[in-house]
Amino acid sequence: MRQVAIVGAAMTKFGVSEKTNLEMFAEAGLEAIARSNLEPRDMEALFFGNCLGDFEEGQLHMASFAHAELGLPVSAPATRFESACATATVATRHAALLVGAGVYDVVIAGGTERATKMGTPLATRTFAMASQAQHESSAGITFPGVFAMATHLYAHKYGIPLKDLKRHMAGVAVKNHYHGSMNPKAHFQKKIDIDMVLGGMMVADPLQLFDCCPFSDGAAAVVVANAGKAKDLIKNPIYIAGMGQASNGPLYLQKDLTRVRAREASIAQAYKEAGIGPDDLDVIELHDCFTIAEILALESFGVYDFGKAYDAATKGETALNGARVVVNPSGGLKAKGHPIGATGAAQITEIVEQLRGESGPRQVEGACIGLVDTLGGDLGTVCNIILTNRAN
Amino acid sequence: MEYKITFNHYQQGLEQGKFLGLTCNACHSVIFPPAAVCRECGSSDLTPTELSGRGTLRTFTVVRVAPEGKKPPYIVAMAELDEGPWALGNLINMNPDAADMGLIGKRVSLGRHMVKGDTYASDDTWVLTFALKDA
Numbered sequence A: 001m002r003q004v005a006i007v008g009a010a011m012t013k014f015g016v017s018e019k020t021n022l023e024m025f026a027e028a029g030l031e032a033i034a035r036s037n038l039e040p041r042d043m044e045a046l047f048f049g050n051c052l053g054d055f056e057e058g059q060l061h062m063a064s065f066a067h068a069e070l071g072l073p074v075s076a077p078a079t080r081f082e083s084a085c086a087t088a089t090v091a092t093r094h095a096a097l098l099v100g101a102g103v104y105d106v107v108i109a110g111g112t113e114r115a116t117k118m119g120t121p122l123a124t125r126t127f128a129m130a131s132q133a134q135h136e137s138s139a140g141i142t143f144p145g146v147f148a149m150a151t152h153l154y155a156h157k158y159g160i161p162l163k164d165l166k167r168h169m170a171g172v173a174v175k176n177h178y179h180g181s182m183n184p185k186a187h188f189q190k191k192i193d194i195d196m197v198l199g200g201m202m203v204a205d206p207l208q209l210f211d212c213c214p215f216s217d218g219a220a221a222v223v224v225a226n227a228g229k230a231k232d233l234i235k236n237p238i239y240i241a242g243m244g245q246a247s248n249g250p251l252y253l254q255k256d257l258t259r260v261r262a263r264e265a266s267i268a269q270a271y272k273e274a275g276i277g278p279d280d281l282d283v284i285e286l287h288d289c290f291t292i293a294e295i296l297a298l299e300s301f302g303v304y305d306f307g308k309a310y311d312a313a314t315k316g317e318t319a320l321n322g323a324r325v326v327v328n329p330s331g332g333l334k335a336k337g338h339p340i341g342a343t344g345a346a347q348i349t350e351i352v353e354q355l356r357g358e359s360g361p362r363q364v365e366g367a368c369i370g371l372v373d374t375l376g377g378d379l380g381t382v383c384n385i386i387l388t389n390r391a392n
Numbered sequence B: 001m002e003y004k005i006t007f008n009h010y011q012q013g014l015e016q017g018k019f020l021g022l023t024c025n026a027c028h029s030v031i032f033p034p035a036a037v038c039r040e041c042g043s044s045d046l047t048p049t050e051l052s053g054r055g056t057l058r059t060f061t062v063v064r065v066a067p068e069g070k071k072p073p074y075i076v077a078m079a080e081l082d083e084g085p086w087a088l089g090n091l092i093n094m095n096p097d098a099a100d101m102g103l104i105g106k107r108v109s110l111g112r113h114m115v116k117g118d119t120y121a122s123d124d125t126w127v128l129t130f131a132l133k134d135a
């Protein structure tokens, strides 16, 4: 495999948008192309992420329209990826695999989502479509419900009183909203406190409103290039050091939801390819769709032992300037927002900017190695990308 | 390769109050609900079996913000069946506001209830239920 680099990355502001999926994607995509000192006609393929365009806008087969919106040449194929919330990371991984294999030199990947258009009842219904239809979504399980069940399992398994666990989970929300307050692209840019989290409406016991990420609109895109060419394009390419992706089935087969087996398999692949381990990570953008999800992820990565990450945020270990490793400096899905088809590419955008030292007030000083972690569905897909600012 | 028990066949079993599964002849795991191959070893040498319908509750949630078409609050739970597999279903015969951590580890008996289809999943479906043994 040839070495592969990200040469340009961009995202729209996340939040509630009046723009169409295509308009948002074109804004992010054209900016990513411009930042790469390239033109749309230089793109050899589009790896396009979108989950719910059929419900949001009555639009299937959006990839070819996104291709047209960007002004790509007819010879550049556009392919839609759908891996629930991990969509754009999976799209980017496949872009990087084909560039690494020498099929293409320069491609664009990313995604777009306009989830707020649906309203909460339909959005909740469509998100639940990512659970197994015959046996699980038929029982009325929702995404907050899945992570709520994981929370109860976690409290029981590790003997942590639920009340204490919830206070520490609230600490994750407080930290990520603090980070989001420094991100002008974030859906929510206001700090919150633990009392606000613990006073929120109950969504799925024991998860309250501020334990949950929002439905958001937004798009993000990255230009992926052969590393040999990247240096000719820009002065500071960010290199892909390792990638992983793994799959797991319905909840009833996963059993103990505190152990995200797909993530454990995915991160092992990424560490192996990168030749690094958890202690080498300087900054992490991980899939905090719910506060408990950040805790589970840090344990899957080996940054903390199993059963030990629950109080990382309240101890200040994962905040900007924290003692251990900075987690979700963008604000994460919690505060930055979660337009599901775009999320992975926005996480990559944050890590690229962090590794280039372009993150302003939320810059992680001296960051060299960053991890992108995106989870799709009810723990059924995980995709990881490790990025570095050093060529190997 | 042919399914020993299709989803439709499994549903007919539920309608009659039977919990149809499969036993793997290679590794002796029990597969429930039925599938094409054994989840433990990948073998397709499977023999139909009927589960006892008993298990232990492992986790739960009370859904208070529901998908379009569902009426909250209701309880979704996972139980470990005595034969080994885990199952997801609705904990019934219980006030959702009374659900707490004390449920975890409680013995449950398996049942089923009919969930009407909606615009997107148009089939009516028998869904598993759990009820506390001492309730």
Ligand SMILES: [Zn+2]
Pocket (backbone or CB within 6 Å): B024, B025, B026, B027, B028, B029, B038, B039, B040, B041, B042, B043
């Ligand atoms: Zn077997």
